[in-house]
Structure formats: C-alpha cells, structure tokens
Amino acid sequence: MKGKIEKYQLKFLKPGGTSRGVLYEKDTWFIRLLEGDKQGIGECNMFRGLSIDDRPDFELTLQNAVDEVIDGTYSPAVYRNWPSITFGIEQAMLNLQHAQQEIYFPSAFTENQAGIRINGLIWMADKSGMLEQIKQKLDLGFTCLKLKIGTDWPTEHGILQSIRAQFDANQLEIRVDANGAFDFETAEKVLQQLAELKIHSIEQPIKAGQWEQMAALCRSTPCPIALDEELIPLRDLQTRKAALANISPKYIILKPALVGGFKDCDFWINLAEENAVGWWITSALESNVGLSAIAQYTFTKNPTMPQGLGTGQLFHNNTPSGLYLEGEMLYMKPI
Numbered sequence: 001m002k003g004k005i006e007k008y009q010l011k012f013l014k015p016g017g018t019s020r021g022v023l024y025e026k027d028t029w030f031i032r033l034l035e036g037d038k039q040g041i042g043e044c045n046m047f048r049g050l051s052i053d054d055r056p057d058f059e060l061t062l063q064n065a066v067d068e069v070i071d072g073t074y075s076p077a078v079y080r081n082w083p084s085i086t087f088g089i090e091q092a093m094l095n096l097q098h099a100q101q102e103i104y105f106p107s108a109f110t111e112n113q114a115g116i117r118i119n120g121l122i123w124m125a126d127k128s129g130m131l132e133q134i135k136q137k138l139d140l141g142f143t144c145l146k147l148k149i150g151t152d153w154p155t156e157h158g159i160l161q162s163i164r165a166q167f168d169a170n171q172l173e174i175r176v177d178a179n180g181a182f183d184f185e186t187a188e189k190v191l192q193q194l195a196e197l198k199i200h201s202i203e204q205p206i207k208a209g210q211w212e213q214m215a216a217l218c219r220s221t222p223c224p225i226a227l228d229e230e231l232i233p234l235r236d237l238q239t240r241k242a243a244l245a246n247i248s249p250k251y252i253i254l255k256p257a258l259v260g261g262f263k264d265c266d267f268w269i270n271l272a273e274e275n276a277v278g279w280w281i282t283s284a285l286e287s288n289v290g291l292s293a294i295a296q297y298t299f300t301k302n303p304t305m306p307q308g309l310g311t312g313q314l315f316h317n318n319t320p321s322g323l324y325l326e327g328e329m330l331y332m333k334p335i
Contacts, residue, residue, distance in 0.1 A: 001033060001034065001035045001069070001070050002033070002034040002035075002070065003031065003032060003033045003034065003066045003067075003069060003070045003092075004031075004032050004034075004066075005029055005030070005031055005032075005059075005062060005063060005066055006029065006030045006032065007027060007028075007029050007059075008027070008028050008029070008030060008287065009025050009026070009027055009028075010025060010026045010027075010028060010285075010287055010315045010317065010318065011024070011025045011315060011316055011317050012024055012025065012026075012314055012315060012316075013313070013314060013315065013316045023285075026047075026048075026285055027046070027048070028043055028044065028045050028046070028286065028287055028290075029043070029044040029046065029059075029062060029088065030042070030043055030044075030088075030287075030289060031043075031044065031062075031066055031088045031089060031091075031092040032092070033066075033069065033070075033092045033093065033095075033096045035096060038096055038099045039095075039096065040091075040092040040093060040094070040095035040096025040097070041091070041092055041095055041289055042087075042088040042089060042090065042091030042092030042093070042094075042095065042289070042290075042293070043087075043088050043091060043257075043286055043287055043289040043290035043293070044062060044084045044085055044087065044088030044257075045084050045087065045088075045257035045284060045285070045286045045287075045290045046058055046084040046085075046257075047084070047257065047258065047284055047285065050229070050232070050258065050284075051083065051084050051232075051257070051258055052081060052083065052232060052233055052235075052258075053081065053082040053083060053084050053085060058082075058085075061079075061082055061085060062082075062085050062088075065079055065082070065085050065089060066089070069089060069092075069093070074089070076089075076261075076263070080235050080260070081235055083232075083257065083258055083259060083260040083261065083264070084257045084258070086260050086261040086264075087256050087257045087260070087261040087262075087290070088290075090261045090262055090263070091104060091289070091290065091293045094293070095293075101335060102292050102321065102322060102332075102334075102335060103296075104292070104293040104296045104297065105293075105296040105297050105299070105300050107296065107299050107300055108299075109295070109296060109299035109331075109332055110296055110332055110334070111334070112322075112331060112332060112333040112334065114299070114331075115326070115329035115330055115331040116295060116298060116299055116303065116307055116309065116329065116330045117144075117303075117306045117307065117328055117329055117330075118144075118306055118307050118308065118309045118311075118328060118329075118330050119142070119144040119145060119146045119173075119175060119306045119307070119308055119328075120137030120138075120140070120142035120144065120145045120146065120328065121145075121146050121148075121308070121310070122134055122137065122145060122146065122147045122148065123148060124148040124151055127155050127158075127159060130147070130156075130159055131159065131162075134147075134159075134163065138167075138172075140325075140327060140328070141327035141328055142327070142328045143171070143172060143173060143306075143328060144172070144173040144174075144175065144200075144306040144328070145163075145172065145173070145174050145175070146174075146175040146176070146177060146308065147159070147160070147174065147175070147176050147177070148176075148177050148179070149176045149177065149178050149181070150178040150179060150180075150181025150182060151181070153182075153186075153190060157193060160174065160176075160194075160197050160199070161197065164197045164198070168198075169198035169200075173200045173306070174197070174198075174199050174200055175199070175200045175201050175202075175203070175226075176194065176199055176201075176202050176203070177202070177203040177204065177228070178190075178202055178203065178204055178205045178206075179203070179204055179228075179229065180204045180205070180206055180207035180208060180229055181205075182205050182206055183206065184206055184210075184213045184216075184217070187205040187206050187217060188217070188220075190202075190205065191205065191217065191221045191222060191223045191225075192222055192223075194222075194223040195221075195222035195223040199223055200224070201223065201224040201225065201226050201250065201251055202223055202224070202225055202226065203225075203226045203227075203228045203253055204226070204227065204228040204229050204230060205217060205225060207229075208229040208230040208232070208233070209230075209233070211243065211246055211247055214227075214230065214247050214249075215246055215247045215248065218247055218248050218249050218250070219248070224250035224251060225249050225250055225251070226249060226250065226251035226252060226253050227243075227247065227249045227251070227252045227253065228252075228253040228255075228282075230243065230247070231243075231252060231253075231254070231258075231259055231268070232255075232258045232259060235260070237267065240267070240268070240271065241271060244271055244272070244275055244277060245275070248275075248277075249277060250277065250278060251277065251278040251279060251280070252268060252272055252277055252278075252279050253279070253280060253281075253282050253308065254268055254269070254279060254280070254281045254282065255281075255282050255283070255284045256281070256290075256294055256297070257284050257286065257290060258284055262297050265281065265297070269301060278305065280303065280305050280306070280307050280308055281294065281297075281298045281301070281303070281307050281308065281309070282307070282308030282309070283295075283308065283309050283310040285310070285314070286310070287312075287315070287318055287319045288312045288318050288319045288320065288321035288323060289319050289321075291309065291310055291312055291321070291323065292321050292322075292323055292332065294309065295309050295323065295330060295332065296332070306328070309330055311323070311325050311330065313325075320335060321335065322334055322335040
C-alpha cells in the first residue's frame with residue numbers, strides 16, 4: 001500500500017459569517033491510499049479555532065498516522081485526541097475497501113433511490129442579508145430552518161418574530177444555534193423568548209465546559225437545548241457518559257470531524273438513545289469528499305429528524321460529487 005497527503009484550500013463563494021468571524025477560505029487535507037489499481041480518499045477536516053487537533057504539529061501527526069496505516073501499525077486509540085485525523089483515515093480505508101469512487105457506506109442513498117431531509121442553514125449577516133437567505137430557503141421548499149444567533153439578539157429576535165408571524169410551528173420548524181454566545185442570565189431570558197415563538201431547539205446557548213450552569217438551564221428551560229461544542233473536547237468515554245448524565249440535554253449535535261469520526265458518532269448515538277436524548281448529524285464545512293462520507297453514514301443511521309448536512313454549494317472550487325439537492329432533500333447519484 002502507498003499513501004499521500006494533499007493540503008487543499010477551499011474558497012467560499014460568498015464570505016460566511018460565523019461566531020468566529022468572517023470566513024473567506026478554509027484549509028483541509030486529503031488522504032489518498034493506493035493499493036494496486038484501487039484508491040481510497042478521505043478528508044481531514046481540521047477546523048481552525050474549533051477542532052481540538054488545531055495544533056502546530058497537526059501535519060506532522062497526520063503524516064505519522066498515514067505512515068502507520070501504510071505499514072500496518074496504525075491504531076485509532078493512539079489518535080484519540082486527533083479527531084479529524086481519525087475521521088479522514090476512516091474515510092480513506094472505507095473508500096479503499098469498496099474500491100468505488102465516492103462510496104463509503106453503500107445503501108439506497110448511494111444508489112440514488114432515497115434521500116435525506118436536511119435543514120436550511122441561515123448564515124450570520126445583517127438583517128436584510130438574513131431575510132434574503134430565509135426567503136431563498138423557503139422558496140426552495142425547506143420546512144426546517146437553522147439560524148445562527150448571538151451577535152445582535154434584539155435584531156435576531158425581531159427576525160424570528162417576523163418569520164413566525166408568517167409561518168406557525170406546524171408549517172415551519174426553526175432551530176437556532178448560539179455557539180455559546182450568551183452568559184447564563186441572558187440565556188435564561190433568551191430561552192423564554194424562544195419558547196414563546198415555539199422554536200424547536202437552541203444549540204449551545206452558553207460556552208462549553210460550564211456543566212453546572214448548562215445543567216441548570218436544561219432543567220428549567222422552556223425551549224429544548226442541544227449540546228454541540230460541549231461534546232468536542234470530551235475524548236474519554238467515561239467523561240462522555242458523565243456529561244450526558246449530569247447535563248441531561250434534550251438533543252446532541254454530532255459533527256464527525258470534531259467528535260472523532262464515525263465510530264465515535266456510533267458511541268454517542270448509542271449513549272443518547274440509552275438516555276432518551278435525541279440527536280442529529282451536522283457537517284462542518286467539509287469539501288464534498290467529507291460531506292459525501294458524512295451523508296452516506298447519516299443515511300445508515302435511519303434518521304427521523306432533519307439533519308444538518310451541507311450541500312457542497314458553499315465553495316467555488318469544491319471537489320466533484322454526485323450529491324445534489326431537490327427541495328429540502330439531499331440525494332446522491334453515482335459519478
């Protein structure tokens with residue numbers, strides 16, 4: 001077996017506002033494993049400022065891991081604290097195993113016989129920009145929207161009020177993501193206002209790592225809370241169990257590149273279902289390589305809720321893919 005690593009810079013069609021500033025471009029790394037005439041490709045979607053493997057020795061560690069895959073000494077346990085590396089290697093090995101372009105988890109989804117319902121993501125912007133995005137998503141037929149909030153809550157609250165004035169909760173599901181923007185006292189007030197608007201849920205109302213405060217919010221909230229960034233630093237399995245038991249959220253959000261790949265997502269899903277906690281899977285600005293693998297994995301989990309998957313349309317230099325969107329349904333045709 002041979003292998004190589006390629007660093008690639010994804011460029012956004014339009015700058016995207018996030019809680020970490022405005023993004024114009026994003027680095028990612030591709031792993032290619034070669035065995036005879038077969039090839040397996042995977043993406044290490046290290047997210048600067050968010051991934052726990054955003055460290056100076058990332059590329060050196062990635063090279064070491066690929067070298068170990070090639071010589072047969074690779075152990076996922078050694079790379080528990082390098083989730084995006086684990087994620088990329090999982091993909092490359094699965095793709096090599098199936099020896100077919102873009103296939104990681106064969107299913108009715110990869111044969112273009114079934115799709116995945118996704119939410120429409122509304123990026124942070126000024127009021128007119130957010131309203132324009134909302135109109136576009138509604139015109140496409142989305143019945144579940146996810147809005148980023150936390151930069152200007154009074155304005156964002158007004159936008160949510162205007163949406164609800166036109167579409168009730170039976171017509172349109174609305175999720176919001178605060179990315180830890182609020183302090184505890186503000187979060188209590190925001191949660192009440194969200195409940196009045198019958199918002200489906202809020203992701204990460206306060207910063208991660210404040211278990212007692214988050215647990216208190218989850219106990220008293222009139223609006224369901226989902227954990228997102230809270231999960232990323234939890235690498236020890238017992239700590240994960242303790243977090244879910246102590247905080248007791250309504251939902252958890254799983255980003256495979258950030259929580260440790262597909263096997264770790266399996267662990268989280270099993271743990272959530274044992275504790276009557278809902279879940280959905282979200283992409284994290286991957287190229288079409290990682291996005292396709294995540295979508296294929298997601299379909300195999302038989303999701304019952306809209307998922308937080310991207311559509312591959314954010315970047316003007318994205319990789320080829322059979323993914324396509326019809327309304328709010330994500331499909332895939334063989335390429």
